[in-house]
Amino acid sequence: MRRAYFKNNWVAALMVAPQLIIVFTFFYFPTSQALYWAFTLEQPWGGGNTWVGFDNFAAILGDAYYWDSIWVSIVYAIGSTALSVIMALTLAIFADRQLAGYKLYRVGMIWPYAIAAPAVGLAFRFIFTPGAGLMMFINQMFPDLWNPVDNGTQAMGMVIVAGAWKQVAYNFIFFLAGLQSIPRSLIEAGAMDGARVLRRMRDIQLPLLAPTFFFVLVINITDSFTDSFGIVDTMTAGGPSRATNLMVYKIFNDGFQGLDYSGAAAQSIILMLLVIALTFVQFRYIERKVHYT
C-alpha cells in the first residue's frame, strides 16, 4: 500500500464529487426507481403509485410471451456467443503464429468492432433479404427456401449471424492479447521437447488461455443480453411473431410503446439480476477455478 499522500482532503472531495453526483443521478437513482416501479402500480386515473408487492413479477412470470422472450434470448446468447467465440479463437490462435501478413490480418479482424449495431443490422438485413441480391437468386432456384419475414427460425438465424459477426473483432482482440501474454519460454520449451505447432497449441496455448476464454465467454453472454437492441431493432423489430423478441427489446417495447412502466421495470429487475449473476460468476467462480500460473 502506498504511503505518500496529499493531506488536503477537501481537494479530494472536490475531485470525486462530480463523478459521484453523475453516478447518483443517472445510475443509483434510476436503479432504485426501477425497484420502486417494479413493486408498485401506477393508478390509471392518476394519484400516484400503489404498493402491489410481487404482483408485477407474478404477472410477468405468468405471461407466456415473457417466457418466449427468455427462451429466445437464451437461443440468441448461445448461438451468437458460440459462433463468435469459436471463430475468434481459431483466428487468433493461427494469427498468433505471426506468419507473413500478420499485421494485415490483425487490422482485418479488428475493424468490424468500429461499426454501429444498427449499421451491422441494416447491412445483414439487406444481405439476407429475400427481396434482393443473393437470397432472391437462391429463392428463384429453390422457391420459398428462404423467407425470414415469415419464418421465425430463419429470422433468428440471421440475427445470430449478424450479432456474431459484430462480436468476432472484440473477442479476437482479447484472445490475441491473451495468447501474447503467454511466456515465450514455455512455448520454446515445448518446441525443445519435440512438440510441433499443433501440439503446442493444444497442450500449451489453449490451456493457458482458459482464463481469457471464460472471461470472453461471460462478457459475450452478458453483451448478448444487453447490447443486442440495435441489431434486433433494425433487422427484425422482434418479429416475425415475436420470434426474435429478445428481453431487452421487450422491455423497450412494453415500457415505451405499451407504456407499462411497472411491467417493464419488473422485467428490468429480472434482467439486472441475470446480469449481476453473470458478473458474479465472472468475478468469483471463474477466476478461482481456472488458474494455472
Next chain:
Amino acid sequence: MIERTPILNIATHAILVFGLLFLLLPMYLVIVAASHSLQDVVAVPPNLLPGDQLWINLQAAWAKGHLGERFVTTFVVAIGVMTGKIVLSCITAFGIVFFDHRLKMPIFWLIFITLMLPLEVRIVPTYAVAANAFLPFQTLLDLSGITWVINALSGVEVKLEWNLLNSYAGLIMPLVATATGTFLYRQFFLTIPEELVEAAKMDGAGPLRFLWDVLIPLSRTNIAALATIMFVYAWNQYLWPLLVVTDQSYAMIAVELSRLVPKFSATGGEVPKWHIAMAGTLIVMLPPIVVVVAMQRWFVRGLINTDK
C-alpha cells in the same frame, strides 16, 4: 519459432484468409449495393461487381438522411462523451488514489459497481430522470422532509426541474455515468512510484499542481486509449438517442440511418431503397472505422485495460 512447416503454413493462411473473407464479405456486398441503381440491386442474377452509381447514391443518402446535420450532432456528442469521460475519470481516480481518507474504498466500490449494469438494462427509469434531471434530488428532499420544512417556514414549494430531453446534456451525461475510464485511470495511477509524489511534495507542489504537471503528461497514452474507445462508443449509440431525442435537430446518426429503411414487417409494403440505405450505411460506419484503424495500438490497449 524456427521450424519448417510448409503445409501447416498454407493451412494457416487459408484459415486466416477465410476469416478475413467472412468479415469483409458483408462490407463488400454493402459497397456493391451502394454502387448500383435500385433495379440493379434487386436484379436476378445478382450483380457481384461494383457499379458506377456510388457517388450518386452517396449524395442521395446524404441529402435524404440530412446526414450533414446529423454528423455535426453526433460529433458534438462523441466529443462531449469523450472529454467528459476523460476529465471525470481522471480527477476521480486522482481523488481516490492520491489521498488518504476513510471513504476511499467505499467511493471506489460505489463507482465500480456501475460497470455491472449497462444503460440498456435500466433504460426505463433513466429516461424518467432525463425528463427531469433534478428528480433524484427532489425525491431526496421530499423523503427527508426538507421540502415540507421549507414549505412550512417560507411558503415556497420546492420544485426542481431540469428537462434533459432533446438536449446535448441529456444525450451525453447518462453515457458518461459509468466506471470504465475511472478504473483504467486508477490502475495507471497505482503504478506511479511513491517517490514521484514525495519529490513533488518536497518541491512544494500541491495536489492540483502534481495532477497537472506530472500525472496528466504521464497519462497521455491512457488519454489516447480512452479517447478512441469513447469516440467509437458514443458515435455508435442507438437506443439512448432513440429515446431522448424527439426533436430532429438533435437526432444522432445511427438513429437516422435506421430510418432510411422501413421497419421489418410481414405485410410487405414498398421495396426498401436498398441502394440509398447501403450508401448511408457506408457513410455512417466510416468515421469510427478510420479512428479504430488509425489509432489501432491505443484502441486495443484501452479496450483490454478498461474491460479487464
